[in-house]
Structures are given as C-alpha cells and as structure tokens.
Amino acid sequence: MATPDAKPAKTAVQLKTPKGTRDWSGADMHLRDEVFQTITDVFKRHGGTPLDTPVFELKEILAGKYGEDARLMYDLEDQGGELCSLRFDLTVPFARWLAMNNIQQVKRYQIAKVYRRDQPAIARGRLREFHQCDFDIAGVYDPMIPDAEILRVVVEVFRALQLDITIKMNHRRILDGLFAVSGVPADRIRPISSAVDKLDKMPWAEVKKEMVEEKGLPEDVADRIGGYVQRSGTIRDMLKTLQADAELCANGDVKAGLDDVSLLADYLEALEVADTVSFDLSLARGLDYYTGLIFEVIVNHPSSTLTTANGTTATIPAESVGDGSEEGAKQQSASKKGKKAGEDPASQVGSIAAGGRYDNLVGMYGRRQIPCVGISFGVDRIFTILKARREQEEESRRTRLTDVYVMAFGGKEFDGLLLERMAVARRLWDAGVRTEFAPKVKPRLPQQFKAAGDVPLAVILGQDELAAGQVRLKVLGQGEDDEKDRGRLVAMDDLVSEVKKLLL
C-alpha cells in the first residue's frame, strides 16, 4: 500500500559500477582465474617473464600511437603535476618499458585490464574496462624463429583450453606486394587493405563494390586483387601456388614475404603446428604498425560451443582483441550485416586472439629499434565461450572451493562443540585443507548441512565420538540422505590423512 509519499526523502547514492565496467565474483571469477592460469602456464613453459606496468601512463607516451581511436582514451584530471591517461593497450607500455630500460631481448607476458571509452554493450561482453593477455618476443633473432614459437604458444593455449581453433595467417609484405602488382597506387594500399580485411564477413561482390564505388579503384584492378585475396589453404599449398606465379614473385616485397613464410612452414612442421594454420590472403589486420607476419585465431565450431543448456544462443562479445577498436567496429558492422554475410556462425564469433610482427614500434621512442612479434588473447571473449560451454555441460558452478565442512550434532545437552569444531578446523588448516565451519555457538544440524552447500566432505563431531578420540567423515551430495547417514568413524589422528585420500 505504498503511496508516493512513502518514498524516502533523501536521495540515496546510486549503487552501481561506472558505465562499461563490472565486478567479477563467484563462478565467473573462478572461471576467469582458470583461464588466466592456463594461459600463464603456457607462457612460462616458453620462458615468458611477467611484466606489470602502471594502470596509467604519461599522456605523451601514449600520444600518436592509436590514430583516431585515441579519442577513446580515458584521461586523468589535471590535479597539478603530470598529465596522464589510463592505458589503452599493453603493447605501447611494453614498448615504453623496452625503450626506457634499453632491453635488447626478452619474452614477456602481461595480463591486465585496459581502458577505452567506447560504447559499451555489456550483455555482449563489450566493456570499457576489459582484459588483454599478451605474450611478445622482443629481440634480434634469426628470421621467423620467434614468429613460429608465437604460433606454437597459440596452439598450446587453445589445446589447454580445449578449444578447436584455426590460425589464419598472412604476411604484410606479401599483401602490400600483391596490391602493388595488381595496380593499387602506394598511397591507396592501406584503405584497400582495410576493405579486403572484411572478406571474412562479406561476400567478395560487396568488398569489390566498396573498393570501386567508395574508394575509386578501377574495376580491373579490383578484379585482379579478387583473384588473389579469395585464396586460402594450407601453407604448403599456398606457397606452391604463389611461388609458381612469376609476375607476383617478381615483386620484391612478395618475394621477401614468401621467403619468410617458406621458413615458417619448416619451423611450424617441426613444432607440429602447421595443421592448425590457414594461409589466408584476405587477412589484413587493422593496425598500421605490423611489418611482417600477421595472424588471427578463430574458433572452428562455435555453433556447438555456443548453444547453452537452456537452448538460447550465447552471444560472443564483438570487441577488438589486442589492437584497437577498429577491429571491433569492423565486427560490429559485420554483425549488423550478419544475414547478408551468410549463416556461418564462425563469422559471428570473430577472432579470439590476434597478433603479428611489429619491428618499428619501439624505435618510435627515439632509441634503438627492437624487432618484436607478439600475440594478444581476447580473454573476455574466450571467457564468454568457455562460460557458455560450461553452462551447456551443466558443470557445477561452485562459488567457493572449500573441501571440508566441520559440523557437530548432539542431543538435549548439546552445547554446539564450537571449540572442538575450531580445533578440528585448525588441524585441517595446518595440513593445508580448505575448511569451514558454522560461525555459530549452537548451530542446528540442518543449518550446517545447508551452509555446507556444495562442499564435498563433512567432518561431523559428536560428544561420544570425541570422547573415544573419533570423528565421523562423510562424503556429501547425497541429498535427503545427508542428514540420516552421518558417515564413517575415523580416529582423530587419522583424520587429515583420510581427508586427503578422499580429496585426491
């Protein structure tokens, strides 16, 4: 019977997180930690060393690195002193760190949040505060060896995450050479390249239309491009085809690129990664700073992965991974055009990792060039896929990871046995076992079973058993039977070892 007058007079604080941000807790947080741990294990296996940089950088460090996307940067208020902005990606702070410390070679990884004042779409996982997870190899090495290792890292990460993927790969110099041979003027290569990059989302006819009508390319030039960029296949097959094309190979960039890819093919075979790679001439990647190998990772069977248990289809975030929102914008516009683009669900998912070689970025800080190749995993997008799969598999979504719940029961004279429960918990903690008990002096048994929730084991104390130096140990999860069957007797001194056996 609330009347308008019943509203509280004072304006309460709005209880929310800032636009485009979220809290992480419970099952989501556990799954996110699992993903981070899995990826970190692979990075360490390859000699990766962690780097952590401040959440904000001097504005002048970030300036001139992101083109027009820089308008999405979060600035700190000028409160006197230096002007700073929140980091926009992890690549520029890495380049700053290399230059600042004059580091000649390193394998570094970093998992951290980055910040972009983009239009958020939280339901699709498109946030203003989101994660990047980068592994980069910096240093002067023999050609393509680090590049091959990066692709090996990609394969190991997704094998560990049990995601079936394809690495789409291309080479900037082959692409640039191919445009030149087709008759694209040097100053038109980047815009034409960005049109070609949409081929995974649009049919060729539409891409051609954009090149001819919007970008003013002669139709015969567009057709020549089309003859090349619609090709993809295994590295060996594509190499054979391209190396047989005398006109193409006469171009110095193409020749150099093919030499790189040829070396790479040998290395990927030695590393047993070649089968996962598709050499796709339409792959262009958004950012200007790539100078050699470029690649993107897509999930092979997203349709089966993405149907959730209740039959709805999980939506995969379309934000950019790794290198700026140009990519994200591309995918957003592509998903609007989803129906025209055909019904392949893979095209809706977009890439879940991406990277390439960037040999000139560190030199922008006015010191020595340090060639780099790296990969950025789109953790939020990977998280969304794994979460949908986990829900589909109806795996338990435990919010805590406690192993043992210590309970007590008794008759009329029952005093709750709190100190005894504490002493048993202390034994288990001392042994490293994750243990809880009801923080009540005299809890009732049903309360304790309820509080135990999804904890797998119970230790149940009773006055008589304690007097005999014993406790009851019970595997939980038997539903109704839990309260009837109070488990088997175990000597107090054997408790830790018995619990550990059951937890194995």
Place this chain on the structure above:
Amino acid sequence: MATPDAKPAKTAVQLKTPKGTRDWSGADMHLRDEVFQTITDVFKRHGGTPLDTPVFELKEILAGKYGEDARLMYDLEDQGGELCSLRFDLTVPFARWLAMNNIQQVKRYQIAKVYRRDQPAIARGRLREFHQCDFDIAGVYDPMIPDAEILRVVVEVFRALQLDITIKMNHRRILDGLFAVSGVPADRIRPISSAVDKLDKMPWAEVKKEMVEEKGLPEDVADRIGGYVQRSGTIRDMLKTLQADAELCANGDVKAGLDDVSLLADYLEALEVADTVSFDLSLARGLDYYTGLIFEVIVNHPSSTLTTANGTTATIPAESVGDGSEEGAKQQSASKKGKKAGEDPASQVGSIAAGGRYDNLVGMYGRRQIPCVGISFGVDRIFTILKARREQEEESRRTRLTDVYVMAFGGKEFDGLLLERMAVARRLWDAGVRTEFAPKVKPRLPQQFKAAGDVPLAVILGQDELAAGQVRLKVLGQGEDDEKDRGRLVAMDDLVSEVKKLLL
C-alpha cells in the same frame, strides 16, 4: 668528442612512468607473485572467494568515506558522462558491492592496486600506485567467531611467509570506556585516542605532553590514561588485570569489550593463535569506522631481517596499510623522530598488516547494515622485507623460470640442427616442461651456454647421437666445466621422463 651541436634537435619523449608509479618485472615480479600466491592459498583455505572491482568508482560512492585524506584521490577527467575517481582502498568498493548486490554473508578476498596522490618516496617503497590485499568476513554471526578466524588467517599467512610476528590487539569499546572512566569528555575521545596511538613510537612523556599542552587535557586525566594505556601483555593476563578493576568494569563499554575479548581468548586458544597475540591498550588505529576488535601486525625481529648482504640496512616503506594515509603520516613523523623514540628497529618497520571490525560501513549506502571484520596486508612492505631477506640469504634471483635449454653442437659440417632442436623443445612443451632454445639457425656452443644462464638443465643435440636416437642430458651450473662435459646419453624416448626426474 661530442660538441653541444651534436645533440639531437628534436625533443625526445620523456621515457618514464608517472610520478609515484613503477614497473614490476624480473626477480621483483616473481617474488611479488610468490607473496600473492602464498596469501591467496591461505584465503582459499578459509573459504575465501575472490572479488575484483573496477579500478575506478563513481565519485559519489567514494565521497565521505576518507575524511580529509580524500584530497589525495585521483579523479578522472570529465569527458562527458559520469564523474569517477580511481579507487582509494578496497574496503569501500567491497562495501559498495555488498550493498549493491544485497549480499548477506561472504568471505571475500581481493588483491589489487589502489591510488593515492601522496608525496611518493619510491626508495622507501612509498608509492602512489600500491597494492592492498584484503580478506573480510561479512555477515551476522555469533560474536567473535569471525574475528578469531581473521587472526588465525594472519598467523597462517605469516607462518607461510616465514616471518616471525606479533599481533597487537585492542578493542574500540574498551578504549573508549577507558577514556570515559579517566575523565575524557566524549567529544575529545578521537583526538586523545590518536595521541595514544603514537605510544609505539614515542615515550609516554611525549604523548602526555601532546595531550596536555596541545589538546588541553587536564594533567590528572592524562595521568589516569597513562596508568592504563602503558599496559600490554597476553590476553589472559590482561583480562585478569582489567576484570579485577571494578571502577573500569562499571563502564558499559569496557564491560562489553571485555566480554568480547574473553570469548576471543577461548577461540584463539582453540585455534592455537593466542601465543602470537599481545593485548595492547595503546593500540587505537586511525580510522573512525572501527567498532570493535582492532589489530596491527608487527615483525618481531626486523633488525636481523633487514640487514642486507652488503651490510646496508634496507628501508621499510612507511606507507599506510589498509586504511588510509593517516597511519602513514603518523609513521613518517615517527621515523623523523626515530632517535628520540629509542633504537628498537621494530618501531621503524611499522605494521605489515592491520584491520578490525567495522559494523556500520555498509549501512552508509542506505541499505541494511552488514557487520564486517577484515584484515589488510601491506603487500609492498612485506615484499620489501622479504626482498631484503632474500638478498641477505644470497638466494638466486632468477628472472625466468625455464627448466631446460635445448642446445646443439657439431663439427665443420654443423648446420645448427634448428629443426631438431625445435622438435625436442616441442616434445618437452607437450609434457609441460618449461623449455627454451637459441633462436638462431647456427648458434655457437658458448653462445648457447651463455644464453642458458641460470636454467638448470641442458639437452644437447649432436648429429651422431641423433642418428642413434639419443641426446645428451646435462645438469648446468658447473661453470667452466659446462662446455667440456656434455652430459650423459639418454634415449630420445626416455628424455621427458629423465628430465622430469631431475626436476623433482
């Protein structure tokens, strides 16, 4: 022979991190990760569930929580939309999360950076971007059970970190009652309390002087206070003394506080923690929001811990842990007065963890009160102590954690065996072994030994051995002998198991 003219004309970007921030990498980063992992393991052992909140919060959420320290808050620039600030601690975001999600009970932990525009002193580890590491128990429970578990968590953390500590403990209601009984007017209790809190850094005569001369307290009132607050001892001894003081116990606050501490004593004994606790009536803690138990953790023998290998004394950061810079300021001023305060090095170290019960903070968001008790670990300060100890022990400071370096050697016809090295690395990676190899086609053997650095094992390939299906496995670290002795022969198929045996 550089002349002034030789200077580069263009103004280079200043390569630095913003004031009061730092990068973390190499051995520091590994040690920091170890500390985080150790602490997290203990939190999980107690049923803790992780929370991660955005790095910035709405300004109005943070408003009115930090008193005059709020001037140290970092604001984001108003770029249209909501006004936000970087988080100042982890307690207020936790309270916001509890209120926003109407969570009635939880054990949550959070390890994250917080931001304060304080005057940095980087050499002493006093930074503007620094870590907090919080564990809090929220919910209505029987009295003192969660409080006892928090102290147990403290003991387990420092036992795991192998730091010998004392928990100094007091109770806000005992302290308030004691001031009232001594004759302090109610509105003078907080300033007098803050003077008393300096007793661990100053002799009583100085504290008394401050109370009488600066804060206008009658001398006899100050003397009565002095009679109480200079007392500390075991919980049981102090309880006996205080409970025997009829005048004190007639005060309702004192009585209630002593009942709490009496319960706590039982629980701490059951949890085998009581020996670590000192009941210290001078402990007051800075923040207003504490309502019951308060505590601080100090290192027992910092002098031995803090002398580094080269004989210099490591300086421990003096910033606040957990609850605002008031504490930090107090410690800074105390360290200026270090000589007057006597030569006990413990007084220079300050607290490395602190916390208490705060039952009214969540209710400030206009919803239901949720009583909380928590602890905040000063991770940067703990890190500094452990780093000094590690240097003292001259432990290896490995910057990477690679287990195996795969090498090759050969005579005149040696082609570098790159593909073979890759194939062996791939085998080891498949088995989860952390492996690297020289990213060169034809590396020389000394180069490879140099690159292996502190990696403990080498697998050495030779053409003849490979032809026989064998490789050489060698434990590194023999200095000069490394290049002469090329290890023992192992069948390729046994390599993984042999390596794993050596890594155990």
